[in-house]
Amino acid sequence: MSLDAAILKALRSSPSRGVSGADLSQQLGVSRAAVWARMEELRQLGYDISASPHFGYKLVSVPDVLHADDLLSRLDGKQVIGRDIHVFQSTTSTNDIVEKMARDGAREGVVVFAETQTQGRGRLGRKWVSPPKRGLWFSILLKPDLRPQSSTQITVGAAVALTRAIQARTSIVVETKWPNDLLIDGRKVAGILTELRAEPDKIKYLILGIGIDVNVRPEEFPEEIRHLATSLRAVTGHQVHRADLAEAVLRELDQVYRDICREDFTGVAQEWEQNCSTIGREVTVTFGEHTIHGIAESLDFDGALLVRSQHGHLERILGGEIHVLPKPGRSKGSPRP
Numbered sequence: 001m002s003l004d005a006a007i008l009k010a011l012r013s014s015p016s017r018g019v020s021g022a023d024l025s026q027q028l029g030v031s032r033a034a035v036w037a038r039m040e041e042l043r044q045l046g047y048d049i050s051a052s053p054h055f056g057y058k059l060v061s062v063p064d065v066l067h068a069d070d071l072l073s074r075l076d077g078k079q080v081i082g083r084d085i086h087v088f089q090s091t092t093s094t095n096d097i098v099e100k101m102a103r104d105g106a107r108e109g110v111v112v113f114a115e116t117q118t119q120g121r122g123r124l125g126r127k128w129v130s131p132p133k134r135g136l137w138f139s140i141l142l143k144p145d146l147r148p149q150s151s152t153q154i155t156v157g158a159a160v161a162l163t164r165a166i167q168a169r170t171s172i173v174v175e176t177k178w179p180n181d182l183l184i185d186g187r188k189v190a191g192i193l194t195e196l197r198a199e200p201d202k203i204k205y206l207i208l209g210i211g212i213d214v215n216v217r218p219e220e221f222p223e224e225i226r227h228l229a230t231s232l233r234a235v236t237g238h239q240v241h242r243a244d245l246a247e248a249v250l251r252e253l254d255q256v257y258r259d260i261c262r263e264d265f266t267g268v269a270q271e272w273e274q275n276c277s278t279i280g281r282e283v284t285v286t287f288g289e290h291t292i293h294g295i296a297e298s299l300d301f302d303g304a305l306l307v308r309s310q311h312g313h314l315e316r317i318l319g320g321e322i323h324v325l326p327k328p329g330r331s332k333g334s335p336r337p
């Protein structure tokens, strides 16, 4: 852990009493002058750190910036997801950076955030809009011991983790749409992009890319998606602290990932089904030229969506475009019962 991360961790562990320069210097094995110099640097970055002869140093407030040392200092050091964190001011796509790290042999669990992306992407070559400093745009390298067909478990697990973290930090209950959308009142607030390198029966590595619209203002979405997208700020009416949310998201992702690696996907699937706007609904699934129409019944053991087709067959859906049809209701002119 870097010196900045160790200092922030020590300050967080004693929020009311503060920590003296002498204690910090002893704890961290550096001089008091070195501690003082790091405090100055952190203040330059916007961290409000008070200092008094009586109480020592105290962390008063944290800026709304993403800072790798700050994020690392919030985690317990035993987690897989977030054992190494990088923050870029701008990238093409965080998935590209992680892909390169994976090819260079990085360990699983590394997380790359960017304050903005110039070529953020969704599935099937679609664009992902990433306005600077308004969201959490990040990717994680994972090496799960799963068959490629089961990678949907990771996407579904990520949706569960995001749902928990968003609810904990904002009290908003988001809906999930299989496999990768998080919605509020039918508008998309987050998306998940899972990209893999695999051998026929084993995942070599998987890149989990996540975009959360935290403080995006409606006018910052391009016109063509304004009616489809929303942000946590737009819904709550106030700014949401991105580093606090990032901390909650990383903790929940780590928890869910451990469950999946322990082959305990059932609990994750049940939680997903509770928040899901797809199960029980009439859906159309399109793969290229091919379309299936039916009722989404449940999730299979590996995360596939089970759809009962018009012809009564149970179809396992692992990809494609899913469209949830509106619930049947009375049309305007229909008589009241």
Ligand code: BT5
Residues within 6 Å of the ligand: 092, 093, 094, 095, 117, 119, 120, 121, 122, 123, 124, 126, 127, 128, 129, 130, 136, 137, 138, 139, 180, 181, 188, 189, 190, 191, 192, 193, 209, 210, 211, 212, 213, 225, 228, 229, 230
């Ligand atoms: C997704 O694709 O929802 C996956 C999005 C993953 C984004 C993250 S950000 C970090 C990492 N690095 C990347 O380059 N990507 C990942 P899909 O289901 O294909 O949805 C894409 C569609 O969502 C677009 O065609 C737009 O209609 C809409 N969209 C684009 N930007 C959006 C935004 N910021 N918020 C809500 N909707 C958006």
